[in-house]
Amino acid sequence: MKISRRDFLKGSATTLFLAGFNLPALATVSKKKNLVVIMLRGGMDGLCAVPVIGDKNFEKRRKNILIENTIKLNSDFALHPRLKGFNECWKENTGSIVHATSIPYTQRSHFEGQNLMETGGRVAYKEKTGWVGRAMKLAKLQGDGLALSLPMPLLLRGVPKNNNYFPASGRLPRKETLDLLRSVYAESSEDELLEMMNYIKKRKDEQMMGGSSGHGKRKNKNLAKQAAVYLRKSDGPRVAVFEVNGFDTHAAQGGVDGTHTKCLVEMDDIIKNLKENLKEAYNDTVILTVTEFGRTIKQNGGNGTEHGYGTAIFMAGGLLKKSQVHTDWPGLKRKEMYDGRDLNATIDARSVYASAMSTVFDLDFKRIQKDVFWGEDLQNLSDKLFKA
Amino acid sequence: MKNFFRKVAFGLKPDEKAPSDPLGWAQKQVEAISDLNWKGKHIYSEKEMRKYWITQRVEENTTLRKKFKNDPQGFERAEKQLEYDTGGKYWPNNEICIRHAEGVRSNNPVLAKLWYFWTNHFTISQTQRLHQYSTGAYQREFIRANMDKNFETMVTEATIAWPMIMHLDNKDNIGPKSESGRQEWRRKEKKPATLNENHARELMELHTISPKGGYSQEDVQELAKIMTGWRPKWTKKSDHGTDIKFMSDRHEPGKKKVLGREYKKGRKSLKIVIKDLVNHPSCREFIATKLCRYLITDNPTKDMIVPIIKAWERSDGYLPEVHKAAIKVAFEYNDKYQKFQNPENWWLQVINMSGAGYAYPVPEKMMDKFQLGYPVAQNLRESDWRLEDIGCHPYRSQQPNGYSDISTDWLSTELIIRRLMYAKEAFFKYKIKDQLDDKIHEKIIRTNFDNPDKILKIVSKAKSNEEKHMILFNLPEVLRA
Numbered sequence: 097m098k099i100s101r102r103d104f105l106k107g108s109a110t111t112l113f114l115a116g117f118n119l120p121a122l123a124t125v126s127k128k129k130n131l132v133v134i135m136l137r138g139g140m141d142g143l144c145a146v147p148v149i150g151d152k153n154f155e156k157r158r159k160n161i162l163i164e165n166t167i168k169l170n171s172d173f174a175l176h177p178r179l180k181g182f183n184e185c186w187k188e189n190t191g192s193i194v195h196a197t198s199i200p201y202t203q204r205s206h207f208e209g210q211n212l213m214e215t216g217g218r219v220a221y222k223e224k225t226g227w228v229g230r231a232m233k234l235a236k237l238q239g240d241g242l243a244l245s246l247p248m249p250l251l252l253r254g255v256p257k258n259n260n261y262f263p264a265s266g267r268l269p270r271k272e273t274l275d276l277l278r279s280v281y282a283e284s285s286e287d288e289l290l291e292m293m294n295y296i297k298k299r300k301d302e303q304m305m306g307g308s309s310g311h312g313k314r315k316n317k318n319l320a321k322q323a324a325v326y327l328r329k330s331d332g333p334r335v336a337v338f339e340v341n342g343f344d345t346h347a348a349q350g351g352v353d354g355t356h357t358k359c360l361v362e363m364d365d366i367i368k369n370l371k372e373n374l375k376e377a378y379n380d381t382v383i384l385t386v387t388e389f390g391r392t393i394k395q396n397g398g399n400g401t402e403h404g405y406g407t408a409i410f411m412a413g414g415l416l417k418k419s420q421v422h423t424d425w426p427g428l429k430r431k432e433m434y435d436g437r438d439l440n441a442t443i444d445a446r447s448v449y450a451s452a453m454s455t456v457f458d459l460d461f462k463r464i465q466k467d468v469f470w471g472e473d474l475q476n477l478s479d480k481l482f483k484a
Numbered sequence: 485m486k487n488f489f490r491k492v493a494f495g496l497k498p499d500e501k502a503p504s505d506p507l508g509w510a511q512k513q514v515e516a517i518s519d520l521n522w523k524g525k526h527i528y529s530e531k532e533m534r535k536y537w538i539t540q541r542v543e544e545n546t547t548l549r550k551k552f553k554n555d556p557q558g559f560e561r562a563e564k565q566l567e568y569d570t571g572g573k574y575w576p577n578n579e580i581c582i583r584h585a586e587g588v589r590s591n592n593p594v595l596a597k598l599w600y601f602w603t604n605h606f607t608i609s610q611t612q613r614l615h616q617y618s619t620g621a622y623q624r625e626f627i628r629a630n631m632d633k634n635f636e637t638m639v640t641e642a643t644i645a646w647p648m649i650m651h652l653d654n655k656d657n658i659g660p661k662s663e664s665g666r667q668e669w670r671r672k673e674k675k676p677a678t679l680n681e682n683h684a685r686e687l688m689e690l691h692t693i694s695p696k697g698g699y700s701q702e703d704v705q706e707l708a709k710i711m712t713g714w715r716p717k718w719t720k721k722s723d724h725g726t727d728i729k730f731m732s733d734r735h736e737p738g739k740k741k742v743l744g745r746e747y748k749k750g751r752k753s754l755k756i757v758i759k760d761l762v763n764h765p766s767c768r769e770f771i772a773t774k775l776c777r778y779l780i781t782d783n784p785t786k787d788m789i790v791p792i793i794k795a796w797e798r799s800d801g802y803l804p805e806v807h808k809a810a811i812k813v814a815f816e817y818n819d820k821y822q823k824f825q826n827p828e829n830w831w832l833q834v835i836n837m838s839g840a841g842y843a844y845p846v847p848e849k850m851m852d853k854f855q856l857g858y859p860v861a862q863n864l865r866e867s868d869w870r871l872e873d874i875g876c877h878p879y880r881s882q883q884p885n886g887y888s889d890i891s892t893d894w895l896s897t898e899l900i901i902r903r904l905m906y907a908k909e910a911f912f913k914y915k916i917k918d919q920l921d922d923k924i925h926e927k928i929i930r931t932n933f934d935n936p937d938k939i940l941k942i943v944s945k946a947k948s949n950e951e952k953h954m955i956l957f958n959l960p961e962v963l964r965a
Binding site: 137159160203204205206207208210220221243246247248253258259260261262263264265266267268269272273274276277280281284286288289292293295296299341342346394396397398400402403 | 653680701873885958
């Protein structure tokens, strides 16, 4: 056991003081700032992505799936060697990790967990809106959400008029046809359909729909390029949401070439392509990840891992204060683990998200805490993680 | 009233006469399971399909990887050829043709629509190439074939179906204290036997009692223990694709306690615990709610659910009775509620109402032309890509909870774009004669709507027959049923 429980989190008193200014939105003069959320579905293994260095308890428990040749981040943590895009951010002081964190959900069901990672609540299926959607509503950001997926993710719900991009092949009908349907939707009070039709019309004007095959365009790394083009525009969306599936590796999780790695690389490609294509706008962006839970420390008989609890959050973008692994490390001895089997979560992931949104949406942390997360006990990490 | 034919089925064909007793018409269809409408020669059992899966997986993961260790391009080529040899791109297309023929060509479209409901309830998600070889056959053999049995039978058969065991990892659910778990080699090779809770959790959460059943993490673990040992039979020679057997040497010994009830060790307990789960009040409430959500509205009321629960209780979960009750409720609420149709059901409605069933699904004689070892011709691959493109491929759900039944999840820019474009494509399924028939839209509208004049007025604003198709099939009256 190299590192034990430490307190990295002193000095939150100043944060409370700074948060006292009760200004609703300061957006009028500031630059357009962007938030990108990458949802990692299936339970991302924080300790596969960002392993702890020199912990015998850890190495012993996952002999067959340990990642080798990792990139050392600091004295305590290393990075999965395939996460080259993120490593570039790290080197440029715009990549951070929050470790030993999770949404406050410990029941290990994907569907409940994914529901909660999107709603931000504590009771599965209770809330019908997402934490990003609610915060956007608070910041009066209508029509500023873009999902890079086919169904609209729950995460963005709560604010109307979101758009999505996941191109099909073929050409859109002519303007008159769209107008006719639009008027029918308006007359029948089909508000949601009407909004969709407005987007489609706009897209038609932008000549977005190429005639070529949609398949390649629908890969996450290519969607990231397109999303960056949109986010970069001054009148473009301010929030983009990606989904990466397949983290649920109960069997054959594998080491550096395994299935978990494949999913992590998909995430990494999104970060890399966003960074490259956002250009200067990268400086005004926060990219962060969300997952429903981590995975058990111990490998199972099938060289996979089970549903766990604590995990890690990846963050990138010019709005980050610096490159760091921010953690209140709980340790991996049996009694230090959750249920004696999982990495514990010592930071409520929602504290990170609330702080990020406070920075990007120029909203007072306390308002987000109150109106987005029902006044729950969250820490303001804004001054630790993000630029003022 | 005519809305009902779209609510519980896929509408009426242009020349079809509306049945005089719609409720009776619909209920009769779910009383027995008729033969499949599809007359193609490639209909194989799940077990037969496994042969192709085995060849694909074993060759790919062992032989080819060894052979092309230092030749990634050679590996890619060989992998592609292997997929041709095993029909990996053909089977899902063929299976979707079988599935959709039931919706648009058979005499029991109501049964088909409910079949789709159950295949989504007992989803096999896209993993381990199951969607290419096994899921279609599984949906015929373990879901459709059990729609005239009790729910208990359907749950039992689906639970120990080979694809379900594979996709929820029960293969790796081994009792730590079992005979196999205690063996010396596990210690030496550091491959300890551990529980895998995945399948047990889904059996409760998704398939039977839902989280409302109030089970704890401990209940999940105990159920996982009951399920230990249910896996493909392991032999020294192979562990690939063998039949599901109860392997007592991997079964966790001792009594287990789930939701307060005790179960003995051994193979019989799985069936008993399924019986108990199926008879749990939360189970019938969960299924009744889901049925109403699928057929009637996103937010079913208590008054809708109760008659279905009652039918369940009277008939001991006999599915034809449960279905009839659900159809009756849908009939009673027909005019008051309009349900936004998911993309697959909408597409079948477009084909059926426009009378293009002769061109979709791709006819048997064309599908039968395929030969193993060759690439699948573009024109035989429509079903597969279209369903993927429309965001609800029934074999490719990303999660074991299948697709949502809530309209918000189907309302997005991209999905509405696809409906516009696919309505146009449906038009070009028509033979030239139908494309040129200026009266065809009036026929479709008069057959399918109680307010034909209003709809005709809107549609007549279109400049061409092709545009009429696009507009008609994207009117709120068609998107909802």
